[in-house]
Amino acid sequence: MSATTPPATLAALPLGDDALILSHRLGEWAGHAPVLEEEVALANIALDLLGQARALYAELADVLGSEDEIAYLREERAFLNCQLVEQPNGDFAHTVVRQLFFSTYQQPLYAQLTPSLPLAAKAVREVAYHRDHAEQWTLRLGDGTEESHARTQRAVDALWRYTGELFRPVEGVDARWEELEEEWDTGIRAVLGQAGLTVPDSPRHGAWSAGAGRQGVHTEPFGRMLAEMQHLHRSHPGATW
Amino acid sequence: MSSVTTPPLSRRAGEGKDPAGSAPGGASPEEEAALQAAFDAAVAAEERIEPRDWMPDAYRATLVRQIAQHAHSEIIGMQPEANWITRAPSLRRKAILMAKVQDEAGHGLYLYGAAETLGTGREQLLDKLHTGRQKYSSIFNYPTLTWADVGAIGWLVDGAAITNQVPLCRCSYGPYARAMVRVCKEESFHQRQGYELLLALSRGTEAQHAMAQDAVDRWWWPSLMMFGPPDEESAHSARSMEWKIKRHSNDELRQRFVDICVPQAEALDLTLPDPDLRWNEQREHWDFGTIDWQEFRDVLAGNGPCNEQRLHQRRAAHEDGAWVREAAAAHAAKQAARATPPDPAPGAADTKTPPLPAEQAPQSRPPEHAPQPRADESAQRGVEHSS
Ligand SMILES: [Fe+2]
Ligand SMILES: [Fe+2]
Numbered sequence: 312m313s314a315t316t317p318p319a320t321l322a323a324l325p326l327g328d329d330a331l332i333l334s335h336r337l338g339e340w341a342g343h344a345p346v347l348e349e350e351v352a353l354a355n356i357a358l359d360l361l362g363q364a365r366a367l368y369a370e371l372a373d374v375l376g377s378e379d380e381i382a383y384l385r386e387e388r389a390f391l392n393c394q395l396v397e398q399p400n401g402d403f404a405h406t407v408v409r410q411l412f413f414s415t416y417q418q419p420l421y422a423q424l425t426p427s428l429p430l431a432a433k434a435v436r437e438v439a440y441h442r443d444h445a446e447q448w449t450l451r452l453g454d455g456t457e458e459s460h461a462r463t464q465r466a467v468d469a470l471w472r473y474t475g476e477l478f479r480p481v482e483g484v485d486a487r488w489e490e491l492e493e494e495w496d497t498g499i500r501a502v503l504g505q506a507g508l509t510v511p512d513s514p515r516h517g518a519w520s521a522g523a524g525r526q527g528v529h530t531e532p533f534g535r536m537l538a539e540m541q542h543l544h545r546s547h548p549g550a551t552w
Numbered sequence: 553m554s555s556v557t558t559p560p561l562s563r564r565a566g567e568g569k570d571p572a573g574s575a576p577g578g579a580s581p582e583e584e585a586a587l588q589a590a591f592d593a594a595v596a597a598e599e600r601i602e603p604r605d606w607m608p609d610a611y612r613a614t615l616v617r618q619i620a621q622h623a624h625s626e627i628i629g630m631q632p633e634a635n636w637i638t639r640a641p642s643l644r645r646k647a648i649l650m651a652k653v654q655d656e657a658g659h660g661l662y663l664y665g666a667a668e669t670l671g672t673g674r675e676q677l678l679d680k681l682h683t684g685r686q687k688y689s690s691i692f693n694y695p696t697l698t699w700a701d702v703g704a705i706g707w708l709v710d711g712a713a714i715t716n717q718v719p720l721c722r723c724s725y726g727p728y729a730r731a732m733v734r735v736c737k738e739e740s741f742h743q744r745q746g747y748e749l750l751l752a753l754s755r756g757t758e759a760q761h762a763m764a765q766d767a768v769d770r771w772w773w774p775s776l777m778m779f780g781p782p783d784e785e786s787a788h789s790a791r792s793m794e795w796k797i798k799r800h801s802n803d804e805l806r807q808r809f810v811d812i813c814v815p816q817a818e819a820l821d822l823t824l825p826d827p828d829l830r831w832n833e834q835r836e837h838w839d840f841g842t843i844d845w846q847e848f849r850d851v852l853a854g855n856g857p858c859n860e861q862r863l864h865q866r867r868a869a870h871e872d873g874a875w876v877r878e879a880a881a882a883h884a885a886k887q888a889a890r891a892t893p894p895d896p897a898p899g900a901a902d903t904k905t906p907p908l909p910a911e912q913a914p915q916s917r918p919p920e921h922a923p924q925p926r927a928d929e930s931a932q933r934g935v936e937h938s939s
């Protein structure tokens with residue numbers, strides 16, 4: 312990407328990658344959801360995110376090529392999504408908590424960036440729905456049974472380390488990061504508190520906490536995910552589908 | 553037979569009576585006969601039978617069996633196509649496929665909802681599916697081996713489903729007929745998308761064309777089997793026709809499907825794997841070769857390539873999800889308890905979450921009120937305006 316690339320375009324790549332990768336992970340649930348209503352709901356969120364990714368990639372057409380070139384022909388190190396969204400689905404609690412952490416971040420971020428991004432108000436509305444869905448489930452699972460409570464607490468503890476990265480300034484993304492982090496912190500504490508879950512006291516920032524996705528450094532499961540996602544497209548160079 | 557406008561006894565079971573009971577208030581034999589006559593007249597007059605109406609036990613049982621099998625087919629049918637979601641070769645195709653698989657889940661919801669209006673809950677029906685006591689369409693016991701299979705399923709399997717289901721939009725049972733109207737609209741969307749996917753492959757590289765042909769070779773005959781055994785062997789057909797649950801025989805529908813597909817295959821520049829396909833001037837239909845009914849019976853009996861796998865995945869999803877459903881139910885119960893203390897504690901409302909759709913009273917929910925896949929919207933967004 313050249314130095315003259317307009318900021319909105321720079322922002323489109325990491326945000327587009329976030330949306331694409333989480334959409335892909337949610338797509339893995341198809342046919343495996345715990346209840347039929349969730350087949351519909353998870354697919355819904357996945358479709359919204361995929362639509363957002365495509366709208367964002369369209370901004371990059373002049374610099375990086377078509378949406379499919381961007382999604383299918385980049386190597387792992389060129390993806391700029393945060394590590395949170397690439398984390399495997401785990402159990403339903405993991406998926407819910409991952410969504411809670413991410414949507415609580417994405418909603419105010421999109422709201423701040425709306426004037427400069429092609430996503431506009433529609434995406435903010437979509438993300439508000441995702442967030443609400445994740446919050447409702449966090450409450451159900453946290454409050455439900457001993458087992459659901461334990462599973463959800465484990466998910467919170469495991470994914471916590473991937474949340475610090477969300478608030479490190481991203482090149483080209485003109486957001487008020489401290490404000491976002493405060494808002495996120497308040498929102499997450501409220502939901503976890505209401506669900507009877509404990510907010511981990513481990514640091515989100517620190518030597519061992521994750522967070523180099525924005526620099527193209529990812530976690531091991533991500534390479535496998537990409538291999539699966541890209542293999543068919545790459546097997547037929549130049550073909551149209 | 554009594555006139556429809558002045559039945560000797562109202563077909564309506566009436567307020568306050570068990571909507572699922574066939575003989576409300578312990579009807580006398582005379583009353584029962586009158587109810588039967590009114591039912592027969594209503595069916596003959598093409599009126600819709602509604603959940604509150606009196607209906608013969610066998611009619612109810614037939615509907616439950618058919619609707620359940622249909623619902624099971626929708627949700628098992630998600631598996632072969634979901635198999636390709638993570639490998640879809642373009643973002644546009646990925647959006648289309650995710651939306652399609654989601655639609656099938658939505659169809660499952662409408663149909664389980666329709667079965668619930670007959671007094672049989674979703675859990676009960678799922679249990680029958682999981683224990684092998686109820687079946688789903690055998691077509692889904694074939695594997696999706698390449699990306700082209702997604703197109704072949706859309707074109708042929710959704711196509712056959714439409715041929716089967718369009719007449720069901722006029723089925724005598726109201727909730728089923730109305731569910732079918734919505735389902736058919738979406739199925740025809742799927743069919744066009746499948747056709748379009750195959751067209752892109754057929755006009756693509758040599759390897760893509762070969763992939764498309766291979767898929768059609770494998771899916772053609774199983775698709776013809778979707779219409780069920782030949783008429784002379786069809787166990788339930790005659791009575792279902794009389795009740796106007798079914799409108800056309802298996803063989804009639806199969807012929808209709810073949811007649812639709814032959815010119816479409818030609819337009820696709822793909823060959824249907826049947827050397828006996830030829831136009832019959834006299835019948836004004838396409839003649840086609842003999843179906844391997846032994847294969848049909850084998851797959852139906854559980855010996856298809858994927859029977860075990862499909863059922864295993866379905867059971868595993870259900871069992872792995874048990875703790876989630878239990879949690880939702882436990883939370884709902886706690887909430888209900890919190891909502892009705894003698895002295896409501898301040899702040900008790902803070903933990904209010906809306907109940908899951910699944911927790912709502914099943915009996916009173918007609919399929920019209922089944923949760924609407926918000927995705928209709930998403931699908932169109934992702935699909936129609938994307939290219
Ligand atoms: Fe369907
Ligand atoms: Fe379909």
